Structure formats: structure tokens, C-alpha cells
Amino acid sequence: MKKLQIDCELDYVAEEDADYVFNIQVAQHPWQRLIAEQLDITPKVQLAYGHHPSGLNRLAKTHAPKGELKVRYSATVAVDYPAPTGDEKEMTIEELPVEAIPFIWSSRYCESDSVLQVAGRTFGELPKGYQRVEAICQWIRDNIVYQIGTSGPTTTARDVLVNRAGVCRDFAHLGITFCRALNIPARFVTGYTWYAEPPPDFHAVFEAYLGGRWILFDATQLCPLTDFVRIATGRDAAETAFATIFGRVQMPRMSPDVKVLEEPTEAHVERV
Amino acid sequence: MKKLQIDCELDYVAEEDADYVFNIQVAQHPWQRLIAEQLDITPKVQLAYGHHPSGLNRLAKTHAPKGELKVRYSATVAVDYPAPTGDEKEMTIEELPVEAIPFIWSSRYCESDSVLQVAGRTFGELPKGYQRVEAICQWIRDNIVYQIGTSGPTTTARDVLVNRAGVCRDFAHLGITFCRALNIPARFVTGYTWYAEPPPDFHAVFEAYLGGRWILFDATQLCPLTDFVRIATGRDAAETAFATIFGRVQMPRMSPDVKVLEEPTEAHVERV
């Protein structure tokens, strides 16, 4: 068990009264225990809390007046990511739980139905299981340039496959898309992590369903998954935006910072 | 309360062993009471039941051998659609429950972010509320040709807006898209209904969130909503396919038939 400290600062300047829906609170998830959490907004506003219909993501909604809005979210989280063994098997459709099936379906940014040929040719002959999803991540690292500014909010996995450039969100979308094209359920996960170099930003990785459970993969390898704190889980980025804003609002600054408070000791490492 | 009898027949011919995920069972929903239900598949196969992650849709999964597969689903359902008064109000983002917000977001087939201008110009000045969503439906009927064969599985609301032709699914997608562009939460609903003329087929309508509840709208007006039995609810057609099939399978015949068994009596009409 590893203890991480999140300090997320979002600064907005609104030209008019506006509504905000945030999805920045860490997820309630078996792999992470929330020790302390605080969400403060200045000026003081009323917050309404709720969940995404999937039940997986926490939403906080507020209406705020024109002017500056400062969002400060801090949380202390004990993370205990169950590292994969590397032997996790792919399951046949017959073996998969019904609930995992919708994560094989094509979604807004992950048009898996249009990459069946290329997925089959590139990964179809590889041994099935954890190693095959690893091979997908490796292919993405080898073939897609990580570069800020090469993609935008409407960029899909198809675009990334053609353009060969993108950021963490695009890497995750392409990984998901290849998995689904091979009938491996896969989904999009956003979270907090630290980066080797600034600027701090939210991170996006993906999960594939192998050996009866969801396993995290980071095609970017920008940071160890042991230091990743989950925020949102969904079919793709369309369900997991960290903020949805109704009104003319600028965001001059964001800083979702993460620090390691405590490394796991031997004792902590043992999971019950 | 109105009693309806559903007899849905789906005939498949599989060139190989294949997996099937059906979403044809009527929804568990406050507006409809399931009196009796039977799902039979010939030859006899094992069925696994589950739900879509949204909790709204019932899925049945099976693995079946090469050859013919006959799916027979019959259900008796008492439907009690609470007719709208026509006075239902639009709610501000501030008033909306958090859970309704994701149904304002753009989704795969409903790219509401790209029709803000046209929605604003066409419907922006109209009085808000039920009548405005009715005006959207009327506009769709006036401007979109209902014609089988003019759209396909990848057709989006954007395409429909340009091509000006489609089927029930496309009419619903466009209605949803305009609503969302006006900040009215809206979602996609599939169901059983009877049609004035053959062939029988599944139907698609949409729901807008007005006056604190979801209200059904059918831009096609092909059949009264009092005779509509809900199957699936989702952000758009990407989450509500009646069948997902893994394998080379043909469907030579489908017949999702609906009959009215019993009209509501005075007594039934009173809702508690």
C-alpha cells in the first residue's frame, strides 16, 4: 500500500454566471482507499453531488457567478494496485461476464469496428492474453508520436492510427480500440499521477478485461501504474471529462499535482 | 393500464459456432409491469443473463453451434405511460439532477456540440419546455424524409441533418442532438410497438428530461406512445443494439410483433 497526496488546483475566469460539472474526485474503487478528501471552491458556492449513470464516476455540480472561480481539491489516498502476473488469459465471449460485453462495442472515440483488419493482421497471430495487450501497447509506443498539440477534443482512435501522433488520451483510445477489435473488453480510465517533467496534467490510461478482472495498461509509460489514482472509468473520453462547463469561461491555469507520501513497506505489500 | 402481447421471432443461420448477446427483453421500468415472459432458443442453449453497466438494459448471452438458431421471445406487459400534460418545464443546469447531466453530453451518434448554431437559430427563440421539444419533433417530420435504406449503422445525427433522410433511429438521434444542443438532457429508447403497415420491426424513440422527469417523444409519429413497450435506454443506438453477434451469421427473418390485448378501462386509468 502506497500513500499519495493529491493537490489539484483549477483556476477559472468566467465572463458570465456559469454552471460547472466536475469529475475530479478520486473514484470509490477496491484498489484505492480514500483517507481524507476536501473540495473547496472560492467564492463559496453550493455543490450538488451525484454519479454518472454507470455508477463509476463521481460528479459535483455548481452554479457560480461571473468572475474568478478557484477550485481546490485535495485528497490523501492509499493505493494498492494488484500488479498483474503477466499470465492473465483472454476469455472467450462465452466465458466473459455479460457486464463486460458492452466494453467490446465500438464507442465514440474508439471505432473498433473499422480496424478489424489491421488489428487482426498486426496482433491476430500473437499468443492470446496479457502479453498480447502488452504487444498492443508496445506497438503504440513504437508507432505513435507522443506530442502535445497533435490532437484535439474530437480526435478518434481512427485519426490517431492515420496521423500517428497524439497524447495520453489518444494512446489510451487506440489501445482500447485494438483490444475491442480482438474481442477483449477494454475501457478508458482517467486519473492523477506525477509526471517526470512539467506541466502537471490529468492522465489517461486504459483497462483490459483479462483472466476475470480489469487490468490497467499505460501505452505511454509516462509513470508507474502503482502511482496512479483513479478518477473516472468509462467507454472512452466522452464519459470522463474532468470538467464540463456551461457558459463563457476561461481556464488560465490548472495544476493537478501528486506527491508520494509513503512507500509501501513489506507488511503493506501483502494483500489479504 | 393497457395490456400488450409481444411475440418476437428472430431466425438466424450461422456458418460457424457463434456468440450472441440479445437486448430484446422488455425493460424493468416504472411505466410497465411484466406479467409474463418467456425466452426460448432452439436448439437448446445455455443463456447467461446480465445488465448493461448503466443498469438500464437487460442482456442475454449465449454460445450456439453452427446452423439454424431460432429465438422466440414472448411477453405480456401492462403499460401505463403517464401522458405528459404539455406544461412540463425545461430545467436550468442548476436545477437539473447531477445524474441527468451526462445526457446533455455529445455521444457517438448524437454530436450535439456541432449543431449549436443551427439548434439555436431554429429553436432558440421558442418558448422553453415541452412545446419546444414538440417543435423539434415537428421540424424533423417536416424536414427529414422517412425512408428505409437511406441510412446505415454508422449514420450520425450530423449525417441525417445534411442528408435529410433516415429511419426511426435517425429521427430519434436528431431529436436527441437538438435537445442536448439546447441543454435539455435527452436519451435513446428502443422498444416494441405495432406499425400501421408491415414489416414489423423494432422501434426507436427518444426521451427528454423536462419538469423533473423523462418524457417520451416520437419524431416519426408512426404509432401512439401508449402502445410502446420499452426495451433499452441509452445515450444513443451504440448502447442499445437488439443483438450483437460474434461470428458469421445471417438473419433471414425477424418479426418483433405486438398486439393490444386489452384497452385500459376507466378504473385502470387512475394511477396511484
Place this chain on the structure above:
Amino acid sequence: MKKLQIDCELDYVAEEDADYVFNIQVAQHPWQRLIAEQLDITPKVQLAYGHHPSGLNRLAKTHAPKGELKVRYSATVAVDYPAPTGDEKEMTIEELPVEAIPFIWSSRYCESDSVLQVAGRTFGELPKGYQRVEAICQWIRDNIVYQIGTSGPTTTARDVLVNRAGVCRDFAHLGITFCRALNIPARFVTGYTWYAEPPPDFHAVFEAYLGGRWILFDATQLCPLTDFVRIATGRDAAETAFATIFGRVQMPRMSPDVKVLEEPTEAHVERV
């Protein structure tokens, strides 16, 4: 006959040796007589001149070293735009010259085949001829917002129709697309003109083939067509870029300026 003075200044800063293909020289066209013309580039470079395969556009190609590149093009042009009478007729396919037919075909930014329905519904019942193309221009002015920054180099007429916003290039593309959908040949024309307000920029309008000749239309109405000097003519913007650059080059400043030197006198107005 009206005399206009063009002074076009393009300033580049190249991070490396680069190649430039300019299409900024005024067209050789019956409606305009080139009185004087000068193209200077600093530092001194070799220029190769040629034409687009269509024969309609003049291209100048150069290779220039790293650093600043200043392009100065000035021209004095006598323009004599034969104002339409307003009675020009549409021609049937049978009546049209073969050479005009390719301008009915769908092209990169003008996907006329996908707007047949909307074109037919909106303009199909109007009296044919000049007035119908005028009605198209009026519809565009009424329904599309002219706003810099709402479109980009890959925006097509379809996008403009959905987004309802764009600049002169987009207005022209949409006008062309509607015309072609109605079997009226139409093409894209770039040129110099003065604007009521800065910044100076190249302009784009379109031409429809009516009554046996090409007639200019400006859906933006930003400036009188009598003060428009033609540069390039093509199926759409894909064939008429004012500059194509091979290499990492910035353009900190552009100023395609136009001044009226001399208004037409009575005598000049008579055309032989």
C-alpha cells in the same frame, strides 16, 4: 472599366531552406486587363513560372534560404466585370457545354452528392436561373454566421451546413455545393478586393454557369464584385491556395491590399 492597384505583401520567416509555390498573380482573364505587374522577392531568388494543369491559374515556384523572405507583388489592373442582367437562365444538362460538366461533380470541399435532399427542399421549387442562385446566396447570408476562427483548412461545405459558421471560403464552398446539387455548374474563385474593415485578406467567391457564361456570386457581400480582381479559379479551395510551402516556415504578416485608382467613366463602361 475600373482601374485597381494591388499591393500584396507576404512576410515569411523560414527555419530552414524551403520551397514556395505562389498563386498570387492576377489571372489572365477576359474580364481584366493587366496594365503592369511586378513580383519581387527579397532576398533575390530564382523564380520558375507555370500554370495549374487546368490552365486557369498562374504558379510561381522558388527555393529560398533559411531566414526572412519578403514577397512583394504589385499590379495595376483594369477590371471590367460584365454585370449580370438577372435574367440569365439555367441550362439543362443537354444544353450545357461538355466542359462545364466537371463543375457539377462533387469535389473535395464541395460534397454536393450529400446535400441533394436539402438543396431540393430549400431551392428546388424556386424559379430557375439567376434568381435561384441569388436565393442560395441569400439563404447562406441568413443562416451562416460569418466569423473568423470558426472553420479551418479541412472544413467542407457539409461541415459549414451543420456548424452554420465560417468565412468567405466556406460561404463560397456552400454556394457551389448547393448549385451543383441542383445541376448548376459552379466553381471557386479567389481574388483581391478591399474590405470595409481590416485586416486585409484574400477573398473567395464563386461562379455559376448560367445563360451560357460564368457569373460571379459573393455570398458574403463583403465588397462589390466590380472591385474584385481574379487570381485563381478551380473546383474548390483545394486547387487555389495562394501559397504552398515545403519546409518549416512562419508567416508573421500578410497584407494583400487593393486600392481603386480610377472609377469607370461613361465611355469606359461601354464594352465592345
Place this chain on the structure above:
Amino acid sequence: MKKLQIDCELDYVAEEDADYVFNIQVAQHPWQRLIAEQLDITPKVQLAYGHHPSGLNRLAKTHAPKGELKVRYSATVAVDYPAPTGDEKEMTIEELPVEAIPFIWSSRYCESDSVLQVAGRTFGELPKGYQRVEAICQWIRDNIVYQIGTSGPTTTARDVLVNRAGVCRDFAHLGITFCRALNIPARFVTGYTWYAEPPPDFHAVFEAYLGGRWILFDATQLCPLTDFVRIATGRDAAETAFATIFGRVQMPRMSPDVKVLEEPTEAHVERV
């Protein structure tokens, strides 16, 4: 010099009076000499002849009454394709003639600007020249499945790159797109050829500008280029359709047949 006999039969059934524009006559081109040619249409109709604005393609236009229309085109052509040496060099932008530059630009079905990364990574390090274009053809053969029905009239090179399937037209589009992304001018060529197996159909190949001349490449390798008779040349398929029809017309049968009449003798092989 090789003598080929073309017998092209197109049978139409028109539900109404309709207009037809054909681009089926062999091109006037230095590599082929037209010995005899006849275009007959039954019932007898008036034909108007002309050229595409590029001057490269011959168009024949007619108006015909409702009912059957039989188009019979036969031609005897002496073809003398100057086989490439394999040593043809790529030219720099500086060296290229101005007229070749527009064939580097992105076009409707060949969006070269969106495959720069993948073209650079796959072919960027290869030795420049004829061998590099050959490598592009080989890559296409290795990675794209040739299969009728996998693409349609709106399929672009981008789609082919993602879907990894297509027909001759798509193979040519992708070849062109990769060439342009590497700054090699490339264009689309349609023609007559014989196929090893039925059904007979028009063929599409592409041309790359190397060593100061256009050189043919057939990424499908379905037939030797020595037996290819050119019809149309353009930026892509948008400019070279063999027939454009205005009206409700079916084409129950087409048969563009080619036979070798005479193999080149030693004497003929010598070109002056």
C-alpha cells in the same frame, strides 16, 4: 509496339429521359496510338464531345429517352509503354516543373496531408527514387486485402489505410497518397486491361513523377502495364468516372473487354 483491341459494352435501362456523360474513349497520349475507334449508341442519339478542363480526358455527352440504352465502344490501339529502367530519380521541389506541383497537393480521395507521419516512418528512410515507389506498391500488396465490396464511391485513402481492404481504385488512391506525402507528384489513371479472371471491369492504376517523366505503377499487379490502355488521368477518381448519369438509370451489364491482337516484334520494340 503492341496492338490491343477494346470492345466495351455498357447496357443501361432508364426509367426516365436521362443525360449521360461518358469518359470511356481512350486518351490521346504519347504512349498510345489510336488506329481505329467507334462509339455507337442504340437507340441513335446526338453526342456532344469535349474535354475535361485539364485537357487530359475526353468526354462524350448525350441525352437519351426512357428505356434501354446500349453503348458500344470499340477501338484498336497500338500501345508502346516506355518501361522504366528502375533508376528514375525523385526530384526535389526545386527541380520539379511547376505543372507537376498540383499533383503533390492533397485531393478528395487522397488526403496526403493526414498521412505524413505514417508515410515518413514507413518509407522515409528508404533510398529515394523508383525503388521507393515500388516499395510503396509492395507495402500496399502486403497490407491491403483486394476484395470487391469492401469499399464504395466515398471511400478515401485514409479509409483504406484504416480498413486495410479495397479494390484497384483504392490501391491506386493509397499509392498516390503515400507518394504525395513524400513530395512525389502522383496522379490517378483509369484504363482498359484484361484480367486473369472475370468479370471484366475498368482498371485503375497510378502514375508517379520520377526522373522528369510520369511512370505507371499498379499496386494490384493484376495485369502487365504493357497491356494497359489509358482512358483518363486526374488527381483522383473524382475526375475520372467512366460515366456520370443524370436521371434514374440502372446498369444491368458492363463488359469492358480487351484482347491482344499483336505482340510487339523486335522491330517495333525500338523506339525512336
